[in-house]
Amino acid sequence: MIQEKLVCTTCACLCDDIEVEIEENRISKIRNACRKGSSLIYASQSDKRHASYLIYGQKVSQDEAVEKTSRLLNQAESPLLFGFDNSTLEAQSTAIELAEALGATIDDTSSFRQGELVQTILSNLNPTCSLDEAKDADLVIYWGSNPYHSHPRHLSHFSYYTHPKYEEAGWFPESRLISIEVRDTETTEICDKSFRFFRILPGEDPDFIASVLAIIEGKKGREDAGEFLKSIKSSSFCVIYAGPGLDYSLDGEYQTFNRMVNRLGECTRIAVIPMIDPYNMRGFNQLLFDKTGFVNRVNFANGASHGLEFSFLEQVRNNVPDCILIAGSDPLSSLPDSLVKNLGDITIITLDPFLTATTRISDVVLGIAVSGLETGGNAIRMDGTEISLNRVISTSIPGDEEIIRRLLDMVKR
Amino acid sequence: MPGRNSTTRGRDELAKRERPQPLYLFQMLPRTNCKLCGCKTCMAFAFSLISRDKKPEDCPPLLEDAYKPTLDQLKEIFGGDVEVNPDTGLLIEEDKCVGCGDCVVVCKKAITTMVYGGMVVQREDKPMVLQVVDGTVQVVNWRSCKRAEDPPDYCRVCEEKCRFGALELVK
Numbered sequence: 001m002i003q004e005k006l007v008c009t010t011c012a013c014l015c016d017d018i019e020v021e022i023e024e025n026r027i028s029k030i031r032n033a034c035r036k037g038s039s040l041i042y043a044s045q046s047d048k049r050h051a052s053y054l055i056y057g058q059k060v061s062q063d064e065a066v067e068k069t070s071r072l073l074n075q076a077e078s079p080l081l082f083g084f085d086n087s088t089l090e091a092q093s094t095a096i097e098l099a100e101a102l103g104a105t106i107d108d109t110s111s112f113r114q115g116e117l118v119q120t121i122l123s124n125l126n127p128t129c130s131l132d133e134a135k136d137a138d139l140v141i142y143w144g145s146n147p148y149h150s151h152p153r154h155l156s157h158f159s160y161y162t163h164p165k166y167e168e169a170g171w172f173p174e175s176r177l178i179s180i181e182v183r184d185t186e187t188t189e190i191c192d193k194s195f196r197f198f199r200i201l202p203g204e205d206p207d208f209i210a211s212v213l214a215i216i217e218g219k220k221g222r223e224d225a226g227e228f229l230k231s232i233k234s235s236s237f238c239v240i241y242a243g244p245g246l247d248y249s250l251d252g253e254y255q256t257f258n259r260m261v262n263r264l265g266e267c268t269r270i271a272v273i274p275m276i277d278p279y280n281m282r283g284f285n286q287l288l289f290d291k292t293g294f295v296n297r298v299n300f301a302n303g304a305s306h307g308l309e310f311s312f313l314e315q316v317r318n319n320v321p322d323c324i325l326i327a328g329s330d331p332l333s334s335l336p337d338s339l340v341k342n343l344g345d346i347t348i349i350t351l352d353p354f355l356t357a358t359t360r361i362s363d364v365v366l367g368i369a370v371s372g373l374e375t376g377g378n379a380i381r382m383d384g385t386e387i388s389l390n391r392v393i394s395t396s397i398p399g400d401e402e403i404i405r406r407l408l409d410m411v412k413r
Numbered sequence: 414m415p416g417r418n419s420t421t422r423g424r425d426e427l428a429k430r431e432r433p434q435p436l437y438l439f440q441m442l443p444r445t446n447c448k449l450c451g452c453k454t455c456m457a458f459a460f461s462l463i464s465r466d467k468k469p470e471d472c473p474p475l476l477e478d479a480y481k482p483t484l485d486q487l488k489e490i491f492g493g494d495v496e497v498n499p500d501t502g503l504l505i506e507e508d509k510c511v512g513c514g515d516c517v518v519v520c521k522k523a524i525t526t527m528v529y530g531g532m533v534v535q536r537e538d539k540p541m542v543l544q545v546v547d548g549t550v551q552v553v554n555w556r557s558c559k560r561a562e563d564p565p566d567y568c569r570v571c572e573e574k575c576r577f578g579a580l581e582l583v584k
Contacts, residue, residue, distance in 0.1 A: 030547050034512035038548030148513055148576055156514040161522075186576035 001028070004392045008037040009086070009372035012276035012382035013151050013158065025393060034152035044370040045393070049354060054365040062366075066403065069325070069349050069364050070410035076323035076347070079104040082312050083351075084400075085278030086328030088377025088389065091401035092284045095327065096291060098408045105299045105321070108284050109277075109329060111311040113244045116252040117274045118285045119295045121384075125258050129239065129271040131383045135162045137271075139235035141178045144205070144245020145275040148186040154275075159241070160190070178231060180208070182245065196231060198224050205249035209260050216263050233267045243275040276382040278328075279372075283380035316342050323347040327400055328368075330356040351400050368400045375399030432581065433490055435459045441483050443474040462487070464583040465497050465504065500555040501542070502584025503571070509579035510549040516571040516580055517543045517550065523570045524557050543571060550579070 002022045008015045010033075018037065021029040026045055030038045043049065053065035060068075073079050081099045084092045085108050099106040110118060120126045134140075140159045147154035155161055160177050179188045180198045191197035200208055208228075211221035215229055232238050240261070250257060264270050276282055285295035292304040299310045308314055312331065315321050316339050324346055332340060333356065343361065350362040353370045369375040372389040374397060380386055438459040445455065450472045452458040461467035469475060469487035476484065497504045521541050526533050539557040543550050552558075559566035572580045 032514070032545055033548060034514070034545065035510070035548035036512075038512065042547075148511065152511045152513040156518040161515060161518045189576055 005390065006392050007372050007379075007387055007389050008033050008041075009279045009370070009379070009389065010034075010037045010040045011151050012279050012282060013154060014279060014379060014381045014387045015153055015157060016387060017157075020392060022392060027393070036152060040370075041373060044353065044373055052365075052367050054359075054362075056363060062398070065364055065366050066406050066410070069366065070407050072323050072347055072349060072364065073102055073104075073325065073407065074411060076102075076104075076321070078321050078323075080312070080315055080321035080324045081106045081327075082324055082331070083108060083327040083329030084284050085109050085281040086371070087280060087284075087400045088371050088375070088379055089280065089283045089287065089386075090377050091327075091371075091399065091404055092280065092287050094401055094404040094408055096287060098404055098411060099298075100300045101408060101411050103301045105297075105301075105310045105315060106288070107296050107298070107310060107312045107315075108281060110281050110285055111296045111313070112334075113247045114242075114274050114276060114281075115285065115296045116254050117242055117247060117272070118276075118282060119289070120254050120258055121272065121274065122286065122289045122295065125254075126261055126272045127265055127270055128273060128384065130385050131158045131273070131381065132385075134159060134239045134271065134273065134383070136164065137235075137237045137239040138163065138165075139176050139178065139231060139238040141180065141238065141240045142187050142275075143180045143240055143242050144247070144249065145241055145243020146181070146185040146187050147241070147275065150243070150275060150277060154241075155187075155190075159239070176231070176235070178228070180205075180228075180246075196227065198228060200224075203249050205246055206253075206256060209256050213256065213260050213263065216260075229264075232264055232270070235268055237269045238264070238271075240270070240272045241275050242272055244277075273383050280379040282382055282384060283378075286380055286384070313339065316346070319345065321346055323349070325349045325351070326358055326362075327351040327404075328353075330358045332357040332361060351403060353397075366403055367397060368403060369395055369397040371399060375401075377401065432578070433463070435463060438462055438487075441487065442472065443480065445474065447474060449473045462491060464502075465491070465495065497583055498552045498555060501552060501558045501560050502582050503552060504581040504583050505550060505552075506579045506581070507549040509577045510575075511577060511579075512545040512548045512550065513576070514545050514550075515574050515576070517541060517545060519574045520558075520571050523568055524559060 004020050004022060006018050006020055008018050018033045019031040020027045027041055030041055053060050053062050055065060055068050079102050081095055081104050084095050121128045177191050178196050179191045180200060181188055182200060182202045188197040208225055211225035212229055215221040215226050261270060261272055288298060289295050292298050294306040297306055297310040299305045319342055348362040349364040350359045351366045351368050352359055353368050359365045371377055374393050374395045376391040377389050378386055379389055439456050442455040450458050452461055458467060458472060469484055469491060474480060495504055495506055520543050524539050525536050527536055540554045542552060542554055542558045544553045555561055559568040569582055572582045
């Protein structure tokens with residue numbers, strides 16, 4: 001039996017204290033990983049796992065599948081590359097190169113949610129900090145996010161319980177927690193006891209933010225916004241963990257939110273960290289931002305152009321792409337029926353370690369290794385910190401980087 | 414149901430996690446103190462149900478047709494095979510645990526600190542009592558638990574901090 005440490009790649013927390021026991025190249029025990037993390041690790045060694053190469057549902061060799069994929073991509077007039085949020089930085093970088101070589105459109109799941117927030121952070125419009133620095137925050141705010149469901153170890157490993165002054169024996173936690181939510185959740189239960197829970201109606205976030213701004217400017221505003229402002233002013237370091245609830249409510253319009261954060265920054269130290277779900281969405285956003293100045297929705301047909309029309313949803317809605325390469329994402333499970341119908345006319349190529357709804361309708365399926373487990377690399381955590389992933393299980397299945405690199409070489413030829 | 418929407422659903426789900434109190438269980442029982450279950454009173458049987466020493470079926474009057482709805486309700490509350498850690502009296506319902514590790518962190522804080530003269534003071538370091546193994550929490554070192562000390566300290570911090578009702582101290 002061998003004991004190894006690994007980084008969990010289930011969510012963007014990238015917990016790096018996971019210990020596994022390995023017997024005969026199979027993981028037999030996992031310590032410290034939450035239920036989501038353990039499920040992914042055990043699922044990766046399930047007998048039912050799909051890790052083969054299929055063309056129109058027929059098993060083929062790896063070479064045949066890669067060749068067919070490169071041919072389809074080359075023949076496509078308007079190819080679209082989508083996903084890569086569950087790929088390593090190396091694979092993402094190669095994918096961006098592939099998009100450039102093909103003159104294709106490239107997009108990821110951040111175009112559905114939180115892309116705009118990451119864009120504001122990367123553009124220095126919002127202050128941020130690392131999760132290690134955030135441990136010192138004496139006011140933690142979860143806005144539109146219930147970490148117990150999305151990132152189960154967030155409170156115990158990174159935020160509320162990790163505050164140096166948090167003393168359980170004293171029953172007077174120094175670290176305070178605020179949740180801005182539309183419903184009662186496990187997170188709001190803590191707020192009831194220790195500090196505040198601001199219940200707002202779905203879609204009411206812009207009104208709440210406007211109220212906070214109004215009160216800062218000496219005008220009248222909502223009572224709860226006044227309480228919220230008072231709490232922030234009384235703290236010395238406040239971290240806002242912005243979740244998808246805030247994003248959906250603002251509909252990507254972060255101007256007033258940025259203004260509020262910057263005005264609050266005049267009263268106290270403040271930082272915003274996005275509660276990202278896919279483990280390396282931030283990495284994809286960072287790489288594309290460094291190259292083009294935009295985090296998603298980029299088209300390389302004539303240089304790098306950006307716009308809403310290049311988002312995966314708009315592309316599919318308007319039947320623009322004739323071939324889509326999807327990596328590590330399952331859009332079919334979340335898209336509305338009206339858009340799924342459009343996918344029927346498009347050639348779909350999928351790179352995925354597991355069998356998903358999208359692989360079932362794909363023309364070509366390329367089974368890949370699970371990154372952080374069967375293949376190493378690097379990834380960027382939700383706070384922008386780069387983390388190295390170890391390979392703990394040896395497998396003959398290639399990683400996504402290897403497949404995309406082969407595709408890139410073939411396309412360049 | 415009028416008014417039932419995504420906002421009220423959260424509260425309903427959280428309410429289900431509240432634990433039954435002995436008096437609440439006592440009121441559900443026949444309250445005849447017949448002693449057929451082996452307990453001296455129905456109140457004692459209610460406590461035995463909570464500590465999982467008895468099962469609802471151990472009460473013969475509950476098996477009668479008149480008490481069938483009560484028996485079903487009790488079976489729903491105490492259903493499922495769960496194992497109580499004999500040393501700490503900790504019952505872990507693995508189905509409910511999400512492996513968030515809150516109990517692990519607060520327990521570690523609780524066993525290494527104490528309140529003395531209104532001040533929090535550090536105690537010697539001890540191996541942690543709880544650990545998340547295969548996605549759910551497990552007792553890995555019960556000797557570190559405050560309940561295993563002499564005299565025992567009936568600490569309940571792990572149970573109090575579990576947001577999913579997965580931990581219950583039944584003794």
